[in-house]
Amino acid sequence: MGVKVMRNEYDLSDVSHGAVELIYRSMNRKLAALLNWLDALRTPSEFAKFEWFVQKDSAGYTQIELRHLKVWVYFDQRRYWIAQGLDVGYVAAARDVAAVKQKFMRGLATTLLLNLEKHGSIEPVLRPASPEIWMDWRRAVRAANPPLPMPVISESQDIVPGLRAPVPRLELSFYGCPA
Numbered sequence: 001m002g003v004k005v006m007r008n009e010y011d012l013s014d015v016s017h018g019a020v021e022l023i024y025r026s027m028n029r030k031l032a033a034l035l036n037w038l039d040a041l042r043t044p045s046e047f048a049k050f051e052w053f054v055q056k057d058s059a060g061y062t063q064i065e066l067r068h069l070k071v072w073v074y075f076d077q078r079r080y081w082i083a084q085g086l087d088v089g090y091v092a093a094a095r096d097v098a099a100v101k102q103k104f105m106r107g108l109a110t111t112l113l114l115n116l117e118k119h120g121s122i123e124p125v126l127r128p129a130s131p132e133i134w135m136d137w138r139r140a141v142r143a144a145n146p147p148l149p150m151p152v153i154s155e156s157q158d159i160v161p162g163l164r165a166p167v168p169r170l171e172l173s174f175y176g177c178p179a
Contacts, residue, residue, distance in 0.1 A: 050087040054122060064112050064122060064168035068151075071104060072137045073097065073176050083174070086137060089127045101174055105154055109168045116165065140176055149173045 048068035057063050070086040076093075083092045083104035090108045094100035112122050128134070154170040 052122070052126060054116070061166055062116060063166060064116065065171075066112075066168065067171045069170060069172045070137075071172050071174050072133075072140070073100060073174050074140065084129060084133060084137075086129050086134060088125055089129065090125065101152070105152075105170055105172065109154065109170065112168050113165050137175065144176070149175055 047070060050069060051067040053063075053065045053067075055063050066088070069088065072084045072086055074082055074084070076082050080093045080095060081097050081100040083094075083100045085091065085104070085108065088108065090104070090111060092100055092104040092107050094103050108125075111125055115122050115125050150173075152170075152172050152174065154167065154172075
């Protein structure tokens with residue numbers, strides 16, 4: 001019969017490092033979510049609620065539509081512009097603002113279509129950015145106090161070859177970038 005003796009009540013040598021890290025990470029996530037909620041109360045502007053729709057049309061094609069998608073565009077100090085989707089888990093980078101906007105829209109549309117074909121749903125893409133990203137975005141919006149951006153609506157409804165689906169209709173608002 002083995003007796004386990006602990007020399008120190010804080011000795012965690014028998015606890016796997018992964019378990020401690022998981023607990024620490026989940027506490028950080030909960031704290032970040034709380035701070036995000038408090039930070040949202042301090043941000044004076046009201047933003048339209050993100051909505052998405054997926055439906056079959058009469059021709060059998062699946063129509064995807066995202067409305068009021070918020071995208072934060074910022075310069076990352078490494079000579080790249082970053083377009084960070086706040087309502088969706090998608091990021092794009094490019095050397096200039098116009099290119100990053102176009103790259104974000106084209107890449108998100110393709111990602112949505114591929115997820116729809118592979119998983120039968122776009123829900124894996126529709127996870128919001130982490131609370132830390134939301135807090136950084138709100139701070140940037142408060143600091144700059146910019147006018148609300150005009151929504152950009154993707155116009156193309158062509159059928160994508162090989163995917164048998166029309167290009168999703170995206171209604172985005174790009175925050176933080178020059179006009």
